[in-house]
Each structure stands twice: as structure tokens, then as C-alpha cells.
Amino acid sequence: MWFCTVIKKKKQEGSMLETLKEAVCAANLELVKRGAVIYTWGNVSGIDREKGLMVIKPSGVPYESMTAGDMVAVDVETGETVEGKWKPSSDTETHLALYRAFPEIGGVTHTHSVNAAAFAQAGLDIPALGTTHADYFYGDIPCTRALTEEETKNAYEKNTGAVIIETVRCRGYEPLAVPGALVRNHGPFAWGKNAADAVYHAVVMETAAEMALKTKLLNPSASLPAYILDEHYQRKHGPNATYGQGK
């Protein structure tokens, strides 16, 4: 009866990918609900590390009619589409680069949310100025350098991923401690433990960006003591976290 096990495993595999597709679709729709995207802009993906597959939103398909069945599964190693009726998001290579570089992440999201994009266009980090930021981002949200002409003309999407990775590493950040970055002249990318978590961080980033812009208008020299950044981040994420219903 060995084939029964095989079939069962196949079925489970199928259903696990279905579950991931549902989660990635729901995370994409959450972007609309939170006002972080309009039209077909933005995209969210999730990864199944065991199968080596990434599930991502298709390119240019409207959110209004999107279902889990529209999601596209891509082989993380080869970048080839393995399942799906559509072409994957045009930012697929950026997502893949992030998954390959940061093994601890399980979801990635990209938006053009207005305030975060304004910092990206200004070429500035979103500075950590308060506890709203510190609760989720353990430091300034970094803005990358501009891509060179060479990097832009060849493998642009892949190089967009590379410049994010370079920036995170130069700052000495743990990817899940500062779960996002701004691509200069472009906009925010965020990530997290899974697709929903990545969307959550994209929404927090947009809120932190709006607060930071207004703070700077009120007081250009505003700053946050390091020990408050520390306390708030640890309160939610440290080994002795006290927030929420965990034990």
C-alpha cells in the first residue's frame, strides 16, 4: 500500500499550496482594505521553504476580482513559474532575491503607499522618532542608494532586491528586527514571518512615515533616545515580551 502514502502526501502537498495561496491572496486583499494600494499596484508573496516555492500575486490583475486561484507559484531556485494561469508580478525577481538572502522571512510585500514613497523619493530613511515605530522596527527604516544605470538597465528587479539586501547588511540589521526598507526613488518593501505579517509591517511603515513627516515639520531636530527604542521593541519582541496573550 506504499502508493496510498504517496497519494496522500501529494494531496497534502496540494492542499498545503492551496493554503498558502489562500493566505497570499488574503494578504493582497488586506493591502486594499488598509488603503495601502489602488488599482493593480503593489504585491504580496509568501514562501513554502520545504517545497522551495513562492506564491505571488499575478501581474496587472485587479484586486476586485482576485481569488486564491489567480495566485502564481514560482520555483525559488530557478525563478520559473510552476503553477498558475497568469504571469507572476513584475517584481517577482525582487521577492525571490529577498527570500534567498533572508532565510528567516516567510512573506514579502511591496506598495507605493504615499508617505513611505515620499521618504523613498526624498532619499531619506524613515527615522525612528517614537514608540509606534519602535514597536515594530528596531531602528531607522533604511533607504537604499539609487541603483546605477548599469543595475537599472540589466536585471532591474533582481538588482532592486540586491540593493535592499546590501542596505540591510551594511546597517547590520537582523531582517526580522527591521522588517522593511525603502528603495530610493521607488517605494517601500516590507517583510515578515509570513504574508500577513509582511502586510502588517507595510501598514505600520506607512503610519510611521506619516508621523515622521509631520514630526519633522514641527521639529526638524526631533529624535528618540536609544533606550526607549530598546524598551518598546523588546516589550513586543524580546524574550521577555509582555504584549499580547503569549505565556
Add this chain to the structure above:
Amino acid sequence: MWFCTVIKKKKQEGSMLETLKEAVCAANLELVKRGAVIYTWGNVSGIDREKGLMVIKPSGVPYESMTAGDMVAVDVETGETVEGKWKPSSDTETHLALYRAFPEIGGVTHTHSVNAAAFAQAGLDIPALGTTHADYFYGDIPCTRALTEEETKNAYEKNTGAVIIETVRCRGYEPLAVPGALVRNHGPFAWGKNAADAVYHAVVMETAAEMALKTKLLNPSASLPAYILDEHYQRKHGPNATYGQGK
């Protein structure tokens, strides 16, 4: 039986104009849905080049009760109303001027959306500072000079069209590559392949304007390298476009 063909053709013509009216009405209502207009402000038109007819929103009629049957058909050459129970939009002559000058466009929209209007009132272009802008507008969105007193007092609406056309040509822009402009002290006009496309560009312009205003508040000297503008515009619109589900 030759008259059967005539009747059939008439019917098709009728139904083609009905289709255009439906599309123009839907595009006008989309303006409300996207928060780009309030009350009876703004207007969208579409053109049937074969028939030489433009279909446009009536003047001062509320969006709440608007249906395709309220749309007005105007002869593009003479500017005379050929069908409809209402007077056409007071901006009709501006729309007509744009259709006559730019044969490649199929829809025009005009709004008083806040951020784009602020740039128009400031007499400034909406500068291309990031990829949100570059995805749809291949360069700064130009602001016209102010109309002269003479141009304002006589044939104001037609001259509003003329100053847009003059500006687009002075910049050496392809109308569909930079599908919109700001009329100084007035507000944005956008255009596109058809009415829905024109509305889409009006909404992108408003978003780009809000981002640009906030970017300038953060960093007055922000700018965008030309090769990134190029890459993003070509990725969506060039001969080798990779965005969306096209082949």
C-alpha cells in the same frame, strides 16, 4: 433589400454610440469613487473618431443620479450638440481642442483634485521624482503659463485647450507618453486611449502630486535619475513591456 443593410448599420451606429455613452458615464462615476471630484465638479469625455463625435458629461448635473442617457454627443468639427437632453459640460471646448490637436487620444478628463490643483495654483510642474510617476508619465507633468487677459475674456475654454497644446508641444512631449497637464491657477487635465484610461491617469496624477508635495517638504532638492524614469516607463509602455498579462 439594400435598405435592410442601411437600417442594420443605423442600429449598429446607434448601439456604438450607446456603448460610448455607457463608457463615458462609467468613467465619470469612477471619478467620484476614486475621490477625485465632489458635487458636479469635473468631467470626462470619450471620442468616436469614425463618427467624428465626442460624448461628454452634461454641465452641472449631479453624479448621484447620472446615467448613460444623460451624456451629450457633440460634433467634434463644429462643436454643436447632436444628441442629448442637456447642455454639455462648460469645459466642452477645451476637450474638443485636445481631440483636434492630439489624434492619438480617445478620452479626456478634468478634475479639481486637491494636490494636483495645488501645483497648478503654485504654477509648478509636478516633478517626476519616483517610479509611481514614471510608470505612467514619461517626464514632469507640465504646468502651462497663465492665460493672458485677452485669452481669458474671449473663448476662454478654447484657449484653455490651446495653452495645454502649446505646453505639450513646447516640451516636445508625445501626448500619450505624458498624458496630462496642469492649467495654471486652474487644475489638472488628463487624457488617454479612452475615457477610462483618462480617468486612470487623472488618479495617478493626483497620487504623484501628493507624493511630490511631501517629497519636496522632506527634501527640496530631491530628483530622479533619467535612466530610472526611462526603465520604469518602458517596463509598462515600451515595445518590450513586461508588466501585465500581455504577450
Add this chain to the structure above:
Amino acid sequence: MWFCTVIKKKKQEGSMLETLKEAVCAANLELVKRGAVIYTWGNVSGIDREKGLMVIKPSGVPYESMTAGDMVAVDVETGETVEGKWKPSSDTETHLALYRAFPEIGGVTHTHSVNAAAFAQAGLDIPALGTTHADYFYGDIPCTRALTEEETKNAYEKNTGAVIIETVRCRGYEPLAVPGALVRNHGPFAWGKNAADAVYHAVVMETAAEMALKTKLLNPSASLPAYILDEHYQRKHGPNATYGQGK
């Protein structure tokens, strides 16, 4: 049968006041719908010049449950409540002062809408910088001087009306040509032909204020040529108005 006529006249009077109450209630609810007020803030009134009665929102009653029957009728000459189960708005004396001074107006509205209030708090006119403003306000929307301590401590609401009237007259404005003003450190009052028109002007004023604030951030020296102000105002309101469906 002379008494029949009396009864009939009484009934008509009754029903005319009912109609005004319905209109004033609807205008108050429109303020909520347009995002111009929250909680019990703001108020709208309408006048019946023949009867010498003003109908106004009650003081501190929530919009959620408000009906025409909650409106309060006040004698314009004496200021006394003649009908209604509630106390009239605390701004009643301001409304009455405006009706007495400006016989051409039929409705008044007061809000604390954010952008107009910011100009009032800054002690600045909302400058006419574009056609959105010029379509409804034929000049800068004036900000009054601050009330003196004496004017504030005695008959504050009546003096609030007086300082608006003083400001409109000092500027040489026709009340319906510039249908609103800012009370310094307080907020906007708007008026019009009737209650609905007053609300419309309050919403336009808020939009014009947001545009003007953003315009000034982009270009502190922005201004509007007088002939464009003229053209736009006349296009909608002059003897040869071309906007809308009028003959």
C-alpha cells in the same frame, strides 16, 4: 366661511415651516456626510423672511438621531424660541445677526472644518489662488480681527456676528459674492440663498482652504490674476453665466 380661509392659511403656514425644518435638517445632515463636522459640532439654519422666523439645529443634539422635528424655530426680531422641544444652537445669536444685516441671504452654516479653521487660527484670509475658489468666492475669504476682551465677555455670540458683518463691509463685499468668512481663532461661517447653499459654500471653503495651504507650502508667492477670478466667478454667477442647465 371666512374662517375656512383662516384655517387653510394656518395649515399652509404650518406646512411651510415643516418644509423649512426638513430642509434645515437635511442641510445639517449633509455636513456630516461631507466630513465637515463630527459629534454635535457645527450648525445650519434657514430663514423664512415672510414669517420672520429662523429654523436652526438644536444645541448639543447628536446628528445620528436628528430629525426635522428636532429643529428649533426662533423669532428673528426678538431672538425668542417660538417652536421646538430643544434649546437652539449656542451660535443662534450669530446666525440672527447675519440674517438681520444681510437681507439677501437665506441660510447660514458654521463648522470647525480643519483646513478653514487652521486659516482662522493663523489669522489669515483664505487667499483666492485658483478657479476652484473663484467659481464660488469672488475674492479672498476674509478673516476677521480678534474680538476684544469686552466683546468676548458680553454678548459673545452676537459680537461674533458683528465682527463678521464689519469685516464683510470693510472689504466692500456683496454677501452673496463672497459667501463666507473666518472668525479669527474660531472657524468658518458660510451663507447662501438657502440652507443647502450655505452648506455647499462651507464645503467649497474647506476645499479651497486645503488647496491654498498646500499651494503656499509649494510656492509662498503664488497668486491669481484678477481677470481669471473675474472670468470664473462670472461664468457661474454673472448675468451671462454659462455653467449648468439654466437658459
Add this chain to the structure above:
Amino acid sequence: MWFCTVIKKKKQEGSMLETLKEAVCAANLELVKRGAVIYTWGNVSGIDREKGLMVIKPSGVPYESMTAGDMVAVDVETGETVEGKWKPSSDTETHLALYRAFPEIGGVTHTHSVNAAAFAQAGLDIPALGTTHADYFYGDIPCTRALTEEETKNAYEKNTGAVIIETVRCRGYEPLAVPGALVRNHGPFAWGKNAADAVYHAVVMETAAEMALKTKLLNPSASLPAYILDEHYQRKHGPNATYGQGK
């Protein structure tokens, strides 16, 4: 039959706590409705002074599914949970400190609303610049000093309460006359006669903050005469208050 009275009293006690739970839950949900919080952010509590119990939102539970039964009752003296299936809000110790210091208050709310948080991040009071502010806050809304490293690392939430209390006392404020404060680098806390009143003050504070930010952008030297602050506050809250339907 003395035990009947005991049982009856028990039942009443039970139902009084139920009533408080309903009120606190409703006040928490009101925060969402007013746009003052997203996700699980923010929290509202109410107190039963006779029983010595505070009812507060649980930590990290989403608003979408929250019911009165999710509220947590905490002993005000000991800080221990006496009823509820969840851990109380992580800000519980801050709420308790405020109730202990200010016997006249009956509700406390905490949000990260954007404009108030921007002032907190800038380390600035929300200045009283107009009557919207003066109607509810009888003076500038104070911003605390930053907590020291010592205060942050030990008993952070309790010290957050302490620095608010210190600030209110240093300013010589009556807690119900200026029913809120900003914690530097963190955000707003507001309070009131009960939970609903505390939420109301949090929403007013956010509105006043947005107006003040925009006022300062228009005119950095804007200010409010003391006698207008006085008149407006007394009109709503003084012994001769004229606002609303009170006798």
C-alpha cells in the same frame, strides 16, 4: 430573609460590572469608528470607584471580534486581575497610576493617533490656538519630558503614568479641565468622567493637533488670547454653561 438582600446586592454588583464592561467595550470600538486606532492599537478603560475595580481592554486582541465579555477587571489597589479570560492591556499600570492620582476621572484612553503622536514625537505641547481646542481643553495640552533610562528600564508603564501626573501637576492643571497629555516620543493619553468621555477627548485632541500643525505651517507665531480660551471653555463647562440641553 437577610440573605435575600445579600443575593440581590451580589446580583446588582454583577450587573453593574457588566454595565461597565459594556461601556468600556463600546468606548474601545468607538476608537476604531473614529479612525483613532488600527489593528489592536490603543486601549480604553473605565473605573468603578465603589468597588475599586478598573475594567480595561485585553492586550493584543483585535477590535473586530471584541465583546464586553473580553474586557478584563483589575483591582485598582493591587493591580491584580480579578475577572476576565485575557491578560489586560500592556498599558494597565499607566491607567492605574492615573486613576490613583486623579480621583475625579472615570475613564482613560490611549491611542497612537497620527497628529497627536507627531506632537509627542516632536516633544511639543499641542498649543491652544482656537476655540475647537478651547471648548474641551482649558490650556495647551502638555507634552511630558522624556523618561530617563532608569524610568524606562524599570516599571516603564507605571513611570509613564508618573510622568503624566508630574506634568499635569507642574502645570497646575485640574485633570478634568485639561483632560489629556502627550507622553514624549510615545503618544496621547486622554481621560474624562467616564470611558466614553475619555474617547471623546482623545478624538478632540487629534483634531486640535491636526489644526495646530496646519496653523503653525501657515503662521508660526499664531496664538490665542487668554480671554477667548476662557470664554469658550466656560461656555461649555463653567457654572453658567450655555451649551447643550442642560438647565
